[in-house]
Amino acid sequence: MKILVTGSEGFIGQNLCLRLVEAGYKDILRINRLSSEAELFESLKVADFIFHLAGVNRPKVDDEFSTGNAGFTQKIVDKLVEFGLDTPVMISSSTQAERDNPYGISKAAAEQAIINYGSKNNARYFIYRFPNVFGKWCKPNYNSFIATFCHNIAQNKEIIINDPNAAVNLVYIDDVCSELISLINNDVPRGFRCITPVYNTTVGQVADLIHTFKQSRENLMIESVGKGFVRALYSTWLSYLPPAEFGYKIPSYADQRGIFCEMLKTKDAGQFSFFTAHPGITRGGHYHHSKNEKFLVIQGQAKFKFEHVITGEKYEIHVSSKESTVIETVPGWSHDVTNTGDNELIVMLWANEIFDKNAPDTIARALK
Numbered sequence: 001m002k003i004l005v006t007g008s009e010g011f012i013g014q015n016l017c018l019r020l021v022e023a024g025y026k027d028i029l030r031i032n033r034l035s036s037e038a039e040l041f042e043s044l045k046v047a048d049f050i051f052h053l054a055g056v057n058r059p060k061v062d063d064e065f066s067t068g069n070a071g072f073t074q075k076i077v078d079k080l081v082e083f084g085l086d087t088p089v090m091i092s093s094s095t096q097a098e099r100d101n102p103y104g105i106s107k108a109a110a111e112q113a114i115i116n117y118g119s120k121n122n123a124r125y126f127i128y129r130f131p132n133v134f135g136k137w138c139k140p141n142y143n144s145f146i147a148t149f150c151h152n153i154a155q156n157k158e159i160i161i162n163d164p165n166a167a168v169n170l171v172y173i174d175d176v177c178s179e180l181i182s183l184i185n186n187d188v189p190r191g192f193r194c195i196t197p198v199y200n201t202t203v204g205q206v207a208d209l210i211h212t213f214k215q216s217r218e219n220l221m222i223e224s225v226g227k228g229f230v231r232a233l234y235s236t237w238l239s240y241l242p243p244a245e246f247g248y249k250i251p252s253y254a255d256q257r258g259i260f261c262e263m264l265k266t267k268d269a270g271q272f273s274f275f276t277a278h279p280g281i282t283r284g285g286h287y288h289h290s291k292n293e294k295f296l297v298i299q300g301q302a303k304f305k306f307e308h309v310i311t312g313e314k315y316e317i318h319v320s321s322k323e324s325t326v327i328e329t330v331p332g333w334s335h336d337v338t339n340t341g342d343n344e345l346i347v348m349l350w351a352n353e354i355f356d357k358n359a360p361d362t363i364a365r366a367l368k
Helices: 011-022 037-046 063-082 102-121 145-154 173-182 203-219 228-239
Strands: 002-006 027-031 049-052 089-094 125-130 132-134 167-172 191-193 199-202 252-254 259-266 271-277 282-287 293-299 301-308 314-320 326-328 333-339 345-351
Touching: 002 011, 002 037, 011 027, 011 173, 027 037, 037 063, 049 063, 063 089, 063 102, 089 102, 102 125, 132 145, 132 173, 132 228, 145 203, 145 228, 167 173, 167 228, 199 203, 199 228, 203 228, 271 282, 271 333, 293 301, 301 345, 333 345
Parallel strands: 002 027, 002 049, 049 089, 089 125, 125 191, 132 167
Antiparallel strands: 167 199, 252 259, 259 271, 271 345, 282 333, 293 326, 293 345, 301 314, 301 333
16 A cells, blocks of 8 residues: 655654554655655555645745645645546644634635545545644744743753643644554544544643653652653653753662662652662661562572561561562561672662651561
8 A cells, every 4th residue: 555645754744654654554655845746746646545744834924825735735636636536635734724814724725625625536535623733753943832842941941931821732643643544444434533632731731741850850750651641741751852861860879788779759659769788688677557568689689588566477588580579568567688699689679659758657677
């Protein structure tokens, strides 16, 4: 199958072309600003599906709106009609198409050209009035405030917010690409369509979140980045980091026993850390009333000892890094860990709550 993508070098175009390749569509005809009219027409002749993403939104003069949006779209459909084709066409429009301004008028005219083509040639067509689309590879300081915020904050530059309470409707590039690719082989009814989910937020909330992402490298506190809008925005933020910022240092604390290092803290899922112990060294010797910890030996071998603080019942577990065994602390049982090997012991640790020095729930009690 041959798939034509106009605007292939743009923000949505780059993401879509990559996703198409990943989905197994290898024969992609890419049309961009440098492509000739002849290349466009030859691509139109052989395309089995057309994603029409090209357009003008920041022209030097308003007349470019008409030629770059309505005019270019009309040229495409005229050629399809001339060739006697009924190739399915998806067009990228805008919510501005409902407004009486040069850009909106040009987008509405482009939509109408597609509708007329669909009616005349009995072709499938799909019109998307995109709200603000955000995600990786969007050009900063252009037409996406999220791209500008992410870029500037990553570069330690100022961002300008005129109205932090201004409402914005956002869709994520991965959701856009998934929706568009679904059009190719599915019997989707033609007409106007929309992307879901749409994230409703404010300019100020977006800026605050991005600042929080940046601060997380210092305070180690990460937002709930596993789903929804925060996940999408966090992934977008990361994509604007320069390579020199791909890594960052975190503090570690060393004493005669070894090293302790906190890696990550969460608001609702505890924290992650690791520690080391020299051969023969014992760490721990305390119990918790409610706190829970999970240990995983990732280098060396160790003995975990437990003792019930009321009954005195004792238990031991011997593990090594070869076993991938998680050792879990149980409230009311004092516990410690001893390096029983000849080399450095390294243990990964998760606790279900962030350590609070004012309420540590960690009571010293050495095991016998």
